[in-house]
Amino acid sequence: MTDRRPLVAGNWKMNGLSAAAAELDALAKALADRPAPACDVMIAPPFTLLAPFVAAASGTPIAIGGQDCSHLEPGAHTGDIAAVMLRDIGATSVIVGHSERRQDHHETDDLVRLKAEAAHEAGLVAIVCIGETEPERDRDQTLNVVTTQLAGSVPDAATADNTIIAYEPVWAIGTGRTPTAADVATVHGTIREVLVERFGEDIGNGLRILYGGSVKPANAGELMAVANVDGALVGGASLKAADFDGIIDAYR
Numbered sequence: 080m081t082d083r084r085p086l087v088a089g090n091w092k093m094n095g096l097s098a099a100a101a102e103l104d105a106l107a108k109a110l111a112d113r114p115a116p117a118c119d120v121m122i123a124p125p126f127t128l129l130a131p132f133v134a135a136a137s138g139t140p141i142a143i144g145g146q147d148c149s150h151l152e153p154g155a156h157t158g159d160i161a162a163v164m165l166r167d168i169g170a171t172s173v174i175v176g177h178s179e180r181r182q183d184h185h186e187t188d189d190l191v192r193l194k195a196e197a198a199h200e201a202g203l204v205a206i207v208c209i210g211e212t213e214p215e216r217d218r219d220q221t222l223n224v225v226t227t228q229l230a231g232s233v234p235d236a237a238t239a240d241n242t243i244i245a246y247e248p249v250w251a252i253g254t255g256r257t258p259t260a261a262d263v264a265t266v267h268g269t270i271r272e273v274l275v276e277r278f279g280e281d282i283g284n285g286l287r288i289l290y291g292g293s294v295k296p297a298n299a300g301e302l303m304a305v306a307n308v309d310g311a312l313v314g315g316a317s318l319k320a321a322d323f324d325g326i327i328d329a330y331r
C-alpha cells in the first residue's frame with residue numbers, strides 16, 4: 080500500500096479582487112486554530128493575486144499554485160504566463176488542462192501535455208485535469224474519454240512528485256451535481272489501473288488522483304472516502320474560507 084498524502088486544492092478561477100485576501104487570511108487562521116488536517120492544502124488564485132497570496136501564505140501550511148501556464152519559454156507571447164514565471168513568484172504547482180480551458184481556449188491533450196512538461200521543466204507540480212462531458216457520459220464513453228485524455232495529457236516523465244491527476248466530470252462542475260460514490264470509485268479505479276500499467280507499480284500507485292466537481296462541505300466526507308480519491312479540486316466552495324475549511328474537515 081502506497082501512502083499518498085491527500086491534497087485539497089482550491090481553484091479560484093476568474094474570481095477574486097484584492098479584498099479577497101481576507102479569505103486567505105481566514106483560512107490560514109482556521110488551519111492554525113483547528114486540528115491540523117492530514118492533507119496538503121493549496122489555493123490557485125487568479126494571476127493578479129499570486130504575488131500577494133504567496134506573501135500572505137508564507138509561514139502557513141497553504142501552498143499557492145497557478146491556474147494555467149504557457150507551454151512556451153518566456154518571449155514574445157502577449158498575454159501568456161510562462162511556468163518559470165509562476166515558479167519565480169513562489170507558486171509550487173500549476174493546474175493544466177482544466178475543462179474550462181479545453182472548452183474556452185480549445186486546448187488539446189497535446190497542448191496540455193506540453194504545458195505539464197513546461198511546468199516540470201520549471202520545477203512546478205503539474206495538476207493535469209481530465210473528465211468527460213455530459214453527452215460523453217450519456218453515451219457511456221466516460222472510461223474511454225478519461226483513458227484517452229490520460230494517454231495524451233500526462234507526460235512520460237510523470238512521477239508521484241511532479242504530477243497530480245484531477246478527475247473532474249465536466250457536467251459536475253458548478254452544477255451542484257456529483258457522480259455517485261460508486262461511479263467515482265469506478266473512474267478513479269480505472270485511472271489507477273491505467274497509471275500503474277503505464278508507469279509501473281511505484282509511480283502508478285504513488286500518483287495522487289483528485290476528484291473535482293461540486294465538492295462541498297456536505298459531500299466531501301463521502302467523496303474523499305472513496306478508494307483512490309486522494310483529495311479534491313474545489314471551485315466555488317474554495318472561495319469562502321469557512322466552506323473550504325469545511326471540506327478540509329474530511330481529513331481531520
Ligand SMILES: O=C(CO)COP(=O)(O)O
Pocket residue numbers: 090177247251252253254255291292293294312313314315316
Ligand atoms: O472546476 C472545478 C475545480 O477546478 C470544480 O468547480 P466547482 O467546485 O465549482 O464545481
